[in-house]
Each structure stands twice: as structure tokens, then as C-alpha cells.
Amino acid sequence: MWDIDYTLLRGGGVAGNAWKAAFTAVTGQQWRHMPILGGRTDLDICAEVFDVHGVTDCTPERFFATYAERVHADRHLFAEHGSLMPGVRDVLAGLAAHPHVVQTLVTGNIAPVARLKVAAFGLGGVFDAEVGGYGTEDHVRATLVRRSRERAEAKYGEPFEAVVVGDTVADVAGALANDAVAVGVATGSTRAGDLRAAGAHHVLTDLSDTSSVVRLLGGLDRVG
Template sequence: MRRLVMWDIDYTLLRGGGVASTAWKAAFTEVTGVPWQDTPIFGGRTDTDICTEVFATHGVTDCTHERFFARYVETVHESRHEFAIQGHLMPGVREVLAHLGADPTVVQTLVTGNVPQVAAMKVAAFGLDGAFDAEIGGYGTDDSVRATLVRRSLERARAKYGEDFRPVVIGDTVNDVTAALANDAVAIAVATGATSAAELTAAGAHVVLPDLSDLEAAVQALRA
């Protein structure tokens, strides 16, 4: 059985340097006419979940997710060149992706809280877009619950390839770990974000790595 490796983006593959967050705030004010007041916690959450909270916090009741996301995507597109300027790849990412990409027993995709268009712009900014079958990914517009994104990705992979997969999720937050476990996936965690290795271990991650700079350790974990 081949492995479906589902990659989180932010603080797992790369840091976007605040480009998407800035675009989010600008798009919100443009669409709603309401000044930005409070920034929620973004880490490990889906854009749909965050959007619902932002609307509620700012007292907005007449704006749909679809309308907001359309403008958000446009705003990110306008500043997409800033990802590579203000952000950077996490250690070892390019090497691990290349190694797994040469393995016929592995299919790599994205499972991320980002909307699909923004996910694509982030990975493309660093030349990573060719590493993933983005068509079978799970994205922040699929559902507000992250575990559902993993399930949707697995369903898409099975439908496209006509085979079952052993799912492996890699991310940097407790939400990534719990989403993996909810789908009987191998949960690989990297302590490259705001969540400590101890917290990731306590959440039930099967393997916790400080980062991906040790190619052998990373590949061994992802082939578990």
C-alpha cells in the first residue's frame, strides 16, 4: 500500500512572513467596511473557522465566506511576490520533498487550513508546487474542522488513483496531530512553529522532530 503524505504549509513547510495575514486584514476591511480590531489565533485552524470567528468578533452578519475569500485571494495574488522576500522555507524541506518525490511508493499532497488558491501561491513562491498533487489536497474551504480536511484528501486520492493509501499527516500544531489521529493516520509533528515538542508528544504524535534538517530521520518517520 502506498503512502499518502499530507503536508501542512505554515510553519511546517515555510513561513509566509505575514503576507497572508496582512492581506486577510485588508480584504476584511474592504469587504465589510469594518476596521480591523482583533487578530485571532491562526495556527492549525482552517480559514473557514477563522473567518467565522472574525465575522462574529467584529459584529459582521451580512458578509458571506465566499465574498470575503474572493477578495482575500485577489489581495494575496497582488502581493504574492512578497512571500519569497519576507518568508522562508523551513530547514530541510526542499531535500525531504525531493527525496520522497523520487519514491514511487509515496504520493505527496497538501492538507492545510489555507484556501486552495492561497496554498498554491505560497508553495509556488518557493518553487515547491511541482512536489504535490494539489488536486487531491484538503483545504480550508472544505470544512471548518481540520480532521475533515484529512478525510477529504484521502477520499480524493482514493478516487483519483483507484487504490487505498496509508495516510501520513505532517504538521506543527496539536490540531494537525488530532486531525491525523481522527483519521487513523500516522501523525508526524515538527516543532518548528509555536507548539513545543512536549505539547506535540502529549497530543499523541507518533513521531516528533525538531525540524526536517535530518534527512534520514525525516524520511524514516514519513515512511513509517
Template sequence: MRRLVMWDIDYTLLRGGGVAAKAWRAAFTEVTGVAWRDTPIFGGRTDTDICNEVFAAHGVTDCTHERFFARYVELVDEIKHEFTVQGHLMPGVREVLAHLGDDPRVVQTLVTGNIPEVAAFKVAAFGLSGAFDAEVGGYGTDDSLRATLVRRSLERARDKYAEDFRPVVIGDTVNDVTAALANGAVAIAVATGATPAADLAAAGAHVVLPDLSDLEASVKALTA
């Protein structure tokens, strides 16, 4: 059975340097006419979930997700060149992606709280687009719950390839770990974000890596 390796983006593959967050705030103010007041915690959450919280915190009741996300995508598109200026790849990412890309037992995709267009902008900025079958990914527009994103990705992969997969989720937050476990997936955690390694282990991660700089250890965890 092949592995479907589902990659989180932010603080797992790369740091975006606050570029998307800047566009988020600008889009919110433009679309709603409400001044930005409260910044939520973004890590490990879906854009749909964050949008719900932001609208509620600012008392917005007359704006749809579709309208907000449309402007958000436009603004990120305008400043996407800043990703490589303000952000950077996490250690070892390019090497691990390349190694798994050469392995016929592995299909790599994205399971991320980002909406699809912004996910695409982020990975393209660093030349990573070709590593992933983005068609079978799970995205922040699929649901507010991250576990549903994992399920949708697995369903899409099964439908596209007409085969079953062993799901493997890799991310840097407790939400990534719990979403993996909720779907019977192998949970690989990297301590490259704000969540300490001990917390990732306590959440039930099967393997916790400090980062992906050890190619052998990283590949072993993702393909075991």
C-alpha cells in the same frame, strides 16, 4: 500500500512572513467596511473557522465567505512576491520533498487550513508546486474542522488513483496531530512552529522531529 503524505504549509513547509495575514486584514476591511480590531490565533486552524470567528468578533452578519475569500485571493495575488522576501523555507524541506518525490511508494499532497488559491501561491513562491498532487489535497474551504480536511484528502486520493493509501499527516500544531489521529493516520509533528515538542508528543504524535534538517530521520518517519 502506498503512503499519502499530507503536508501542512505554515510553519511546517515554510514561513509566509505575515503576507497572507496582511491581505486577510485588508480584504476584511474592504469587503465589510468594518475596521479591524481583533486578530485571532491562526495556527493550525482552517480559514473557514477563522473567518467565522472574525465575522462574529466584529459583528459582521451580512458578508458571505465566498465574497470575502474572493477579495482575499485577489489581494494575496497582488503581493505574493513578498512571500520570499518576508518569509523562508523551513530547514530541510526541499531535500525531503525531493527524496519522497523520487519514491514510487509515496504520493505527496497538501492538507492545510489555507484556501486552495492561497495554498498554491505560497508553495509556488518557493518553487515547491511540482512536489504535490494538489488535486487530492484538503483545504480550508472544505470544512471548519481540520480533521475533515484529512478525510477529504484521503477520499480524493482514493477516487483519483483507484487504490487505498496509508495516510500520513505532518504538521506543527496540536490540531494537525489530532486531525491525523481522528482519521487513523500516522501523525508526524515538527517543532518548527509555536507549539513545543513536548505538547506535540502529549497530543499523541507518533514521531516528533525538531525540524526536517536530518534527511534520513525525516524520511524514515514519513515512510515507516
């Protein structure tokens, strides 16, 4: 279960700019508050933004539809202004070679934006997006992990050992709440020590040691 932002890639501010533009388009208000984003779901962020701006006449569904349209229009900018994190492409390919591994996205992003972000870097075919967990499903990230596992087990007809890979303490907490293996990657703003303190079973500086990371995430080396 892969987080996206600062775990797989940097989006170069494209989604953030689309969020602000969509907010003004649907509410008529100028953007004046930037919430803390790391590890949160879009549903949770939306609730805070609406509250701070005093918005009572707009639903998250209406906002997210406009937001997704804005991101779609600017999707070409992800590759221009953003980048993949070190080692990502090779690790994803290495895991894809193992038939017992199913890769999906568990992300605070809404599903259409999640798809656009990974597709911008040619990664859309790597993930079984159908069994993912997305940011419109709940305010709490742990719920996304639970629902993703339930979907995977229903689709494939067998139990899975869930492995959550992310760059924030929220990713770690979501894994631990579901008895999943928590792998922290210190490629975002959260330090490696803070990921360990949050209870991550494994903490990586980045994903550049491809063979070791594939063995860990594929369950070949893991003892935690």
C-alpha cells in the same frame, strides 16, 4: 499530507496583511481583532472574525475571493519576507523520488492561497494539489484529512496509508481522528512535548536530517 504554515514555510506576514486588507475592503470596517490562527481552517477563523466584528452581510465566499486576489497581488513578497523551514526542499525532493509516495497539502489555507505560498518557493510541482484538503471545506481539520484521503484513493484506485505532517496539536488530532500516522514538527509555536502529549506518533525538531525524515515519512523506518 503536508501542513503549510510553520511546517513547510514561514510566510512573513504576507497572508495576514492580505487578510486584514480584504476584510476592510469587503466590510468597510477596520480590523480590530486577531484570532488564534495555529492549526485552524480559514473557514473557522472567518466565522470568528465576522462574529467579533458583528459582520452579518458578508459571506465567506465573498471574503475569500477578495482575500485571494490580495494575496495574488502580493505573492512576490512571500519569498522576500518569508522562508522555507530547515530541510524542506531536500525532504520533498527525496520523497518525490519514491514512486509509492504521493505528496499533497492538507492545510487550513484556502486552496488559491495554498498554491501561491508553495509556488513562491518553487514547490508547486511537488504536490498533487487535486487530492489535497483546504480551509474552505470545513471548520474541523479532521474533515480535511478524510476528504484528502478519499480523493487520493479515488484518483489512484488504491488504498493509502495517510501520514499527516504538521506543527500544531490540531494537525495531530486531525491525523488521529482518521487513523493516520501523525508526525509533529516543532518548528512552530507548539513545543515538542505538547505534540507528544497530543498523541503524535513521531515528533521531529525540524526536517533537517533529510535522509532520516525521508525514510520515516516514506514508510521505510516507521513502526508507530
